[in-house]
Amino acid sequence: MKITNIETIPIFPKLAARYESEKVRLHGIDHRIVYKVETDKGVTGFGDLRIRPGKAPDPSTVEHLIGQNPFHYLNNTFNGGLGAALYDVMGKYLEVPAYRLMGAKVRDVASVAAWTRPASPEAFSKEIIRASNDGYRIFKMHSCTYHDVIEQTKAAEEVAPEGFKIHWDFNSNRSVASMLPLVAELERNHPIVGYVEDPIIKSDIEGWRTIRDQSKIPIVMHVPQLGGLQEMILGLADVFMIGGSIGDALMRGFAYSKANVQTIMQHGAGILGKAMALHMCAVLPSATGHAITLDDQYGEDYVNGNIPVDDGFSPVPEGPGLGFEVDEEALVRLAANEPNVIPRYVFRLYLPGGGMYYTPSFPNVPAITGREEGTIRGLRSEQWEEDGSSEFEKAYERVQKLGAYPSQDGG
Known part of the structure; x- marks a missing residue:
């Protein structure tokens, strides 16, 4: 062929x-x-x-x-x-099925997680309800500088069913000094948190050891800078996230399995991407974490059928190849779609002491305050989309010219 x-x-x-x-x-x-x-x-x-x-x-x-x-x-x-x-x-x-070309099958189903972009506590609460209603029992989301992760976690706890877990991705951008108190608080007061991904910068090897030694929440490493196996030998994480190329995911996945180290699979795509992730999970013995894909983000796709989620897990497809037939007419239609048009907008950042800033995009809180992400409790932000008002026009023009500015400067 x-x-x-x-x-x-x-x-x-x-x-x-x-x-x-x-x-x-x-x-x-x-x-x-x-x-x-x-x-x-x-x-x-x-x-x-x-x-x-x-x-x-x-x-x-x-x-x-x-x-x-x-x-x-x-x-x-x-x-x-x-x-x-x-x-x-x-x-x-x-x-x-594709998994037959990867190794011996070890499971028929795999744990799967829901996902979304960083969201306000109110939006995150709605996402948790949506995900649990759709059958998910784990939710991954990145933290961000412009929402309070403790308030986001509390909002999730108020609506999540028993046993539901949050997988927090902390963006690999902090120091041990800022991260240790946060991990301790999450561990002490918020049992809904089941995973902490990339808590500090990747080059701080001793810092990773310190975080792992002091946390009972499993520590997850994604995109290891030394290839993954050296980080495992050095004892930097409890769980390693794999994905990207199939060859690398399988190679590292089998190596982690031999060492009895759990893996999480991430493959950012639609239904076929989720199918690919499940095929790899089917043959990797320690892929007992969860698979993170993007199929739950879309209202349409180009394959016939979907992959169900039942009480937190999805079945490995059994059809030839990835297990789905493509609707080529639907593919042509999706290719003809126009990408989403982003409206004009301004962000408002509210600090706990009463200060408010206008910003041209998602607020860069470290640049505004000099503080690391996640160290200011009680901050919040909101998006202000174009609404036809003169107030919006004034704020939009000024923030485009000046960048972030405090409201007392004429906002």
Whole structure:
């Protein structure tokens, strides 16, 4: 079997209806790239990946694969979308699920997590309700400088069902001095927090050890700077997040499994991306954390069917390849969509002492206050979208000219 053509197809699926008024917060999530791999045997494979706006890959980057046998690229280190398309075509050709080309199957289902962009306590509360109603029992979200993580956690606790867990991603941007008290407070007062990802900067090896030694909440490392195995040997984390290229995820996943170290799978894409994540989880013995994908962010996709979530887990697809047939008419429609138009907006940042700042985008609190992310309790922010008022026009023009400015300066 030879590859005869590879198309790279940008698509712009509509976001879930709940995000209709949150286009700023979800900016860019509607940008994905689909890889369509055609062969001389009449078998076609598909894979997709979320991309940043303006970062669609050059079609020439796949030209070297034309005329090649896709089976030469088992355990490939291409991006996850292209890699998945190759596994899809190989599995379809052999009429076996993709996981059969990765290793011995060790599970039929995998734990899965919901996800969203950083949200206010009020919005996070709604997301938790939505996720639990949809069958999820774990929710991953990044913290941010402009919302109070304790208030966000409290809001989640008020609505989450028993046993529900939050996976906090702390962005790998802090010091031990700022992170230790926060982890201690979460551990002491907020048992809903089940995972702490990237608590401090990656280069602080001793700091990672300190955080791990003093925390009973599992510490998760993503994108390890030394490749992952050195960090495991050094004892820097309890859990390692894998994903990206299929080859790297499988290589590290099997190594972590031999060492009895848990892994979490992350693969940012739609339904086919979730399918790919589940296929990898099916063969990795210690992939007993959860899989994080983006399929719950969209109101439409281009495959026939979906992947259910039942009490926190999803079944591994059993059809050939990734396990789904593509609706090519739907694919054409999603490719013809226009990306979301982002309205003009201003942010207001409210500090606990009563100060208020206008900012041109998401507030950079460390730049405004000189404090690390997560060290100011009681701050909050809100987005002010264009509303036709003269007050908005005045604030918008001024913040575009000056950048962040305090309200007492004529806001």
